[in-house]
Amino acid sequence: MTAAIEARGLGKQYGRRWALTDCTLSIPAGHVVGLVGPNGAGKTTLINLATGMLTPTTGSIAVLGKKPASDPAQLASVGYVAQDTPTYSGMSVEDHLRFGAHMNPAWDSALAHKRVEQLGLDPKQKAGKLSGGQRAQLALTLAIAKRPQLLMLDEPIASLDPLARREFLQILMEATADQELSVVMSSHLVTDLERVADYLIVLVASRVQIAGEVNSLLATHHLLTGPRRDTASLPAGQQVITESHTDRQSSFVVRSNEPIHDPAISVAGLNLEDLVLAYMGSAKAGSVHPMLEGTR
Amino acid sequence: MVWLTWRQFRWQAGAAAALLAVVAIVLGVTGPGLVTRYDQIGLPSCHTACTALASQYINELEFTTYGKLFYAGLVVMYLVPALIGIFWGAPLISRELETGTFRLAWNQSVTRTRWTLGKLSLIGLASVATAGLLSLAISWWASPIDHALSYGQSGSHFLRLSPLVFGARGVAPLGYGAFAFALGVTAGVLIRRAVPAMAVTLVVFAAVQILMATLVQPHLIPPVQTTAPFNASTANEVVITSSGSGPLTMILKGNFSMPGAWILSNQTIAPSGRVFDGPPGRACTANLPQQDCNNWLNSLHLRQLISYQPASRFWPLQFAETGVYLVLAAGLGALCTWQIRRRRA
Amino acid sequence: MIWLSWRQFRVQAVVAGAALVVVAIALLATGPHLASLFDSNGLPTCRTTCSADASNFINQLKGSATELIFYGSTFLLYAVPGLIGIFWGAPLVARELESGTFRLAWNQSVPRARWIAVKLGLVGLAAMATTGLLSLMTSWWASPIYHAAQKAGPNSLSIVDKIAPPLFGATGIAPVGYAAFAFALGVTAGVLIRRTIPAMAVTLVIFAAVQVVMPLLIQPHLIPPVQLTAPFNANTANEIMVDSRGSGPPTMTVVGNLSKPGAWTLSNQTITPSGKVFAGPAASACTSNSAPPQACNNWLNTLHLRQLISYQPASRYWPMQWLELAIYLVLAASLSLLCIWQVRRRRG
Numbered sequence: 010m011t012a013a014i015e016a017r018g019l020g021k022q023y024g025r026r027w028a029l030t031d032c033t034l035s036i037p038a039g040h041v042v043g044l045v046g047p048n049g050a051g052k053t054t055l056i057n058l059a060t061g062m063l064t065p066t067t068g069s070i071a072v073l074g075k076k077p078a079s080d081p082a083q084l085a086s087v088g089y090v091a092q093d094t095p096t097y098s099g100m101s102v103e104d105h106l107r108f109g110a111h112m113n114p115a116w117d118s119a120l121a122h123k124r125v126e127q128l129g130l131d132p133k134q135k136a137g138k139l140s141g142g143q144r145a146q147l148a149l150t151l152a153i154a155k156r157p158q159l160l161m162l163d164e165p166i167a168s169l170d171p172l173a174r175r176e177f178l179q180i181l182m183e184a185t186a187d188q189e190l191s192v193v194m195s196s197h198l199v200t201d202l203e204r205v206a207d208y209l210i211v212l213v214a215s216r217v218q219i220a221g222e223v224n225s226l227l228a229t230h231h232l233l234t235g236p237r238r239d240t241a242s243l244p245a246g247q248q249v250i251t252e253s254h255t256d257r258q259s260s261f262v263v264r265s266n267e268p269i270h271d272p273a274i275s276v277a278g279l280n281l282e283d284l285v286l287a288y289m290g291s292a293k294a295g296s297v298h299p300m301l302e303g304t305r
Numbered sequence: 306m307v308w309l310t311w312r313q314f315r316w317q318a319g320a321a322a323a324l325l326a327v328v329a330i331v332l333g334v335t336g337p338g339l340v341t342r343y344d345q346i347g348l349p350s351c352h353t354a355c356t357a358l359a360s361q362y363i364n365e366l367e368f369t370t371y372g373k374l375f376y377a378g379l380v381v382m383y384l385v386p387a388l389i390g391i392f393w394g395a396p397l398i399s400r401e402l403e404t405g406t407f408r409l410a411w412n413q414s415v416t417r418t419r420w421t422l423g424k425l426s427l428i429g430l431a432s433v434a435t436a437g438l439l440s441l442a443i444s445w446w447a448s449p450i451d452h453a454l455s456y457g458q459s460g461s462h463f464l465r466l467s468p469l470v471f472g473a474r475g476v477a478p479l480g481y482g483a484f485a486f487a488l489g490v491t492a493g494v495l496i497r498r499a500v501p502a503m504a505v506t507l508v509v510f511a512a513v514q515i516l517m518a519t520l521v522q523p524h525l526i527p528p529v530q531t532t533a534p535f536n537a538s539t540a541n542e543v544v545i546t547s548s549g550s551g552p553l554t555m556i557l558k559g560n561f562s563m564p565g566a567w568i569l570s571n572q573t574i575a576p577s578g579r580v581f582d583g584p585p586g587r588a589c590t591a592n593l594p595q596q597d598c599n600n601w602l603n604s605l606h607l608r609q610l611i612s613y614q615p616a617s618r619f620w621p622l623q624f625a626e627t628g629v630y631l632v633l634a635a636g637l638g639a640l641c642t643w644q645i646r647r648r649r650a
Numbered sequence: 651m652i653w654l655s656w657r658q659f660r661v662q663a664v665v666a667g668a669a670l671v672v673v674a675i676a677l678l679a680t681g682p683h684l685a686s687l688f689d690s691n692g693l694p695t696c697r698t699t700c701s702a703d704a705s706n707f708i709n710q711l712k713g714s715a716t717e718l719i720f721y722g723s724t725f726l727l728y729a730v731p732g733l734i735g736i737f738w739g740a741p742l743v744a745r746e747l748e749s750g751t752f753r754l755a756w757n758q759s760v761p762r763a764r765w766i767a768v769k770l771g772l773v774g775l776a777a778m779a780t781t782g783l784l785s786l787m788t789s790w791w792a793s794p795i796y797h798a799a800q801k802a803g804p805n806s807l808s809i810v811d812k813i814a815p816p817l818f819g820a821t822g823i824a825p826v827g828y829a830a831f832a833f834a835l836g837v838t839a840g841v842l843i844r845r846t847i848p849a850m851a852v853t854l855v856i857f858a859a860v861q862v863v864m865p866l867l868i869q870p871h872l873i874p875p876v877q878l879t880a881p882f883n884a885n886t887a888n889e890i891m892v893d894s895r896g897s898g899p900p901t902m903t904v905v906g907n908l909s910k911p912g913a914w915t916l917s918n919q920t921i922t923p924s925g926k927v928f929a930g931p932a933a934s935a936c937t938s939n940s941a942p943p944q945a946c947n948n949w950l951n952t953l954h955l956r957q958l959i960s961y962q963p964a965s966r967y968w969p970m971q972w973l974e975l976a977i978y979l980v981l982a983a984s985l986s987l988l989c990i991w992q993v994r995r996r997r998g
Contacts, residue, residue, distance in 0.1 A: 060412060064647065084414045091408035098404070104312060111308045112413035148409070155414065320851065345891070365889060376816075380725070388854075396847050462717055469718065500741050500846060504665070507733075542710055544690050
């Protein structure tokens with residue numbers, strides 16, 4: 010099956026700053042991918058590269074097997090909701106639907122109108138007068154109704170209230186199930202992604218820290234706590250992500266494919282948020298930072 | 306693309322239609338009066354008295370509403386392409402870039418190139434049509450005046466062929482409309498913010514218009530050169546000037562009359578081939594009658610060297626001018642399209 | 651507030667400065683030539699030949715680059731206030747409303763009314779100063795032309811009558827008023843319409859309309875015009891026209907040559923002894939092809955017609971300028987107050 014996104018050595022430079030460095034990913038189709046990272050990590054850059062808004066400085070990227078935005082068929086197969094969910098403030102909701110219909114041969118008008126009705130949007134209302142949540146829903150409707158294979162969302166729910174967020178994700182999941190969409194959604198709110206994502210990419214300081222299916226990531230990452238010891242004294246095969254030490258105790262977040270059998274250490278699982286935070290912490294300036302002591 | 310372009314262009318189209326309607330009404334109401342007077346005064350069938358009749362016609366009109374409308378027509382014909390560039394061209398793409406809606410527009414199933422070309426060609430056509438219709442209306446209205454002026458003194462700034470009026474008649478405004486629009490869009494694409502793009506469009510367009518009119522227009526077709534002996538008694542201008550404490554110089558312009566022609570240069574040359582600029586002989590500086598000065602000047606065997614565009618070249622020059630501007634417009638359109646294709650967000 | 655106004659106005663100020671410098675250079679380069687032409691025609695010291703010398707001078711300018719610059723500078727003095735209204739006025743508040751930065755600006759320790767009042771005041775003053783400087787520069791440059799017009803005396807060169815439009819609005823202090831008004835109009839449009847480009851378009855249209863209506867309807871009556879009558883002499887008439895198109899007897903239009911040098915003639919009518927405007931019918935002396943032209947004149951002279959003109963004398967130039975300035979400043983002030991009031995009561 011064609012990978013949804015295939016990136017090799019992808020990099021983007023602005024002036025002297027590298028917004029994305031040496032990114033190699035192979036995101037399989039048929040997943041809901043969460044793209045996580047702190048602000049300025051390069052999430053928007055990656056999504057812009059995948060939708061053809063930017064061209065790479067180094068490396069290459071193929072979306073659904075083709076170069077992004079290369080021809081109308083490729084454009085039709087990728088839906089995109091940008092940050093701040095842009096809409097034409099002077100055009101009404103109905104106008105936006107007509108816009109979609111004129112600009113996309115595969116437009117599903119019935120679906121679009123059904124969604125607008127379900128959302129309770131007034132078709133004559135100008136988009137500039139909608140609330141933030143309603144605009145986000147309109148932008149999502151436009152992206153979904155063109156029947157894409159891959160949907161890319163750049164922090165679409167960042168500025169929404171919790172109820173609007175929940176509704177947005179609900180509609181997204183329905184559409185994903187109905188249309189067999191692949192979704193790539195970026196966010197810096199991991200709790201939202203926890204609900205929907207089954208594939209995770211952590212992007213920090215313009216580099217990919219980790220990418221993989223959520224289930225297998227959670228299965229292979231452990232929180233080890235035990236008496237104080239050096240990192241080097243841990244058995245091989247255990248990759249330390251973060252560590253923190255007090256006078257008498259050490260705790261490590263490690264990645265290990267094998268089960269850990271050390272009676273002196275207590276092993277616990279991590280939830281997605283702690284996992285992401287661990288990777289974000291370890292990436293900061295390349296040095297080891299004490300992990301927050303929140304435990305389960 | 307057609308629906309989208311229209312939907313986003315509705316207001317501007319309405320404004321243009323309103324302007325055209327107002328102009329049509331004003332010109333339609335006043336036009337026949339001009340023609341009537343032209344016929345009444347005897348110009349269509351004149352033989353020998355044409356110049357005098359034409360002068361009378363022009364003088365009658367000069368301080369009336371007709372005269373004011375004539376000037377207004379010139380102003381409108383020069384302003385409209387600039388306004389097209391500023392209000393139709395500059396915001397076209399820069400607003401999408403400024404507000405971020407390009408992220409919505411460029412993700413539909415229409416490639417950027419087609420999106421750009423669609424907008425450029427549809428609104429470009431509208432620009433050309435607006436400027437063209439206006440030019441048609443105003444040139445039609447002003448044709449009695451233009452005809453009367455062409456009988457008269459060559460070198461008047463209001464001849465059809467003079468740089469002042471040339472760009473406000475015929476097909477030249479079509480080229481200006483297309484160019485101003487393309488210039489505006491390009492400014493918008495490069496500057497990415499609407500109001501600065503509007504200002505830059507205005508400045509660049511004004512500069513191009515002034516440069517073209519002064520430097521290029523007169524030479525689109527190489528002007529006709531002719532020489533004649535200089536006769537001081539019939540000269541247009543015999544002037545003695547002094548630059549402060551320096552030597553006195555003379556400026557001589559011989560009489561040259563070719564009705565309707567635009568004179569580019571009228572120089573008086575000494576037999577040596579250089580432009581004659583004095584110094585004035587005693588016959589001119591002492592308090593003697595002008596005839597003495599004239600006699601002295603005539604004894605110098607000076608010649609007039611005149612370079613001009615005859616009235617018959619009006620349409621060839623118009624087509625050349627329009628061609629130049631259309632090529633510029635096409636070039637800018639291609640530049641825009643290329644820039645949008647390779648844009649980083 | 652002053653720092654903020656300057657910081658947001660920097661680019662426009664630099665552009666205005668550069669434009670003024672360019673104009674100044676152009677005027678400086680051509681001014682001396684104009685002055686020396688004036689001198690070489692003997693105008694500074696003319697006594698009896700002034701009128702002819704002045705005509706000579708003006709005729710020499712016809713068809714020259716100087717004539718173009720004269721028209722160009724007149725056009726510029728109408729265009730600059732309009733441009734100020736569009737590029738300085740309309741975006742002033744509309745930009746903030748459109749981009750949402752008003753939420754930042756109106757939440758500082760400066761109350762909204764003060765914020766907009768200071769912006770209006772500072773940028774408005776800059777607008778007036780720019781236009782004033784421009785007017786000053788062009789009147790300095792064109793002074794030989796106006797001097798010649800004065801010296802021409804009875805043989806007035808009407809095209810350079812400062813008191814009549816279009817020159818009236820392009821000289822003296824009137825343009826300063828136009829700039830203030832256009833600027834205030836632009837800011838008001840921005841406040842009411844809340845979107846920059848539509849505000850710019852609306853400002854342009856309204857300002858152009860006002861500038862067309864004022865000279866047509868208001869300027870002639872700023873001060874009640876002077877009326878003057880004199881006997882009509884067909885031999886010196888400006889115009890004698892017979893119109894035989896209609897079905898009835900041919901009508902006539904006659905216009906006498908009565909005029910005051912340098913004045914703005916508002917109407918010039920020829921009236922019969924009964925007080926009505928003379929419109930014919932034309933006698934055979936005027937319509938028949940075989941009659942000599944003198945016959946028509948003689949017949950007209952027997953009718954004891956009178957010329958009635960209504961005009962503004964040249965001496966009223968400065969009083970009318972001050973009145974025009976006052977009107978536009980009052981308009982500008984009212985619009986400014988409207989802006990301030992609207993900004994204060996706006997919902998966010």
